[in-house]
């Protein structure tokens with residue numbers, strides 16, 4: 001109602017003035033004043049209407065806001081109200097633009113590729129990850145049919161099928177090493193193509209399949225041998241005890257092999273499980289070296305010369321069982337891959353602040369192309385040689401895990417036909433000074449001739 005006061009007031013004022021003229025100069029004068037006043041009001045009305053039309057014709061909302069006409073009276077009120085309306089709309093437009101901007105930023109930051117397609121599979125928008133995986137460009141490819149840009153037959157079929165529950169697994173068109181999983185999600189008349197990098201998942205899956213195949217293969221051979229002998233013995237009822245002995249010895253050696261394999265597998269799985277905490281305790285490495293030299297002599301049964309050199313009295317801080325197992329794997333490998341008459345040297349020393357446990361042999365050595373893969377599970381340079389010597393193919397994988405858990409690394413130097421050195425390098429912070437009452441005199445050197 002507030003708006004009507006002004007126009008009504010103006011009309012009443014005009015009527016009052018016309019009445020006064022009418023009373024003073026007669027009815028004609030009153031009519032003349034009234035009609036001139038009404039004409040003036042009408043002209044003013046048209047003039048302000050014209051300004052309103054010009055104002056509303058301004059290009060954008062922002063232009064209109066900056067150029068609001070000024071006026072007094074009724075038109076001032078109208079302009080004021082319109083201006084307020086425009087201001088409110090401009091504010092909500094800004095808020096909407098901000099929200100859209102934030103949404104777009106989030107979509108661009110998503111590590112998965114996202115492509116929005118219209119009902120005819122034309123690209124409306126795509127994020128930077130989709131450029132990485134599919135080679136698309138949001139600006140260049142806007143409005144293009146995706147089937148023109150990605151022409152692989154499985155993708156075209158996937159697009160045609162419109163089976164929104166299906167995931168397509170394929171290689172990236174710009175990098176064959178990258179495995180992708182794609183899914184189409186419909187919404188409204190549009191579709192969202194989601195692209196995920198599954199290279200790591202595929203790799204882990206392949207490793208898992210290889211691992212199962214390897215373990216089954218490793219178990220099958222000894223089981224077949226033992227099963228065969230059990231059948232032979234069961235059929236041969238009147239076989240003498242001494243005739244049975246070779247069979248029983250072979251069965252024993254094969255069951256031991258299976259046992260070693262299971263023990264190594266359990267050890268690896270313990271090392272790999274994240275909740276397996278390592279207990280740090282002081283490890284007297286010089287004393288451990290004596291023990292390992294004893295183990296080497298036992299394994300070698302006099303076929304090799306075993307030398308050990310304790311050049312540092314430092315102890316290690318770590319899991320003593322794990323460290324013992326890693327070091328004895330290195331020692332057992334040296335004995336197994338060194339022909340009779342060769343020598344094996346165990347050394348404990350400090351070099352550039354690091355603690356170094358090294359096993360050097362004069363054995364068959366390893367060709368350089370095998371070195372990077374030696375610590376993979378079940379990787380062997382010579383399968384039959386490893387089996388002959390009782391290897392499980394897991395020794396160096398265990399060594400690598402144990403060392404990694406101690407912040408240490410394995411260094412392998414080898415020359416084919418000459419021999420190898422496997423060295424475990426421990427960082428300075430793992431080294432401990434020996435307790436005052438337990439110092440082993442050093443350098444200690446011993447050489448047991450074969």
Ligand code: ADP
Nearest residue numbers: 333334337380381382386391392393394395396
């Ligand atoms: P394995 O049980 O077969 O010995 P490992 O993981 O301990 O398994 O070693 C992996 C492979 O590395 C072995 O099969 C062997 O070919 C090679 N290897 C390890 N140690 C030596 C060594 N001291 N000399 C030569 N080859 C070695």
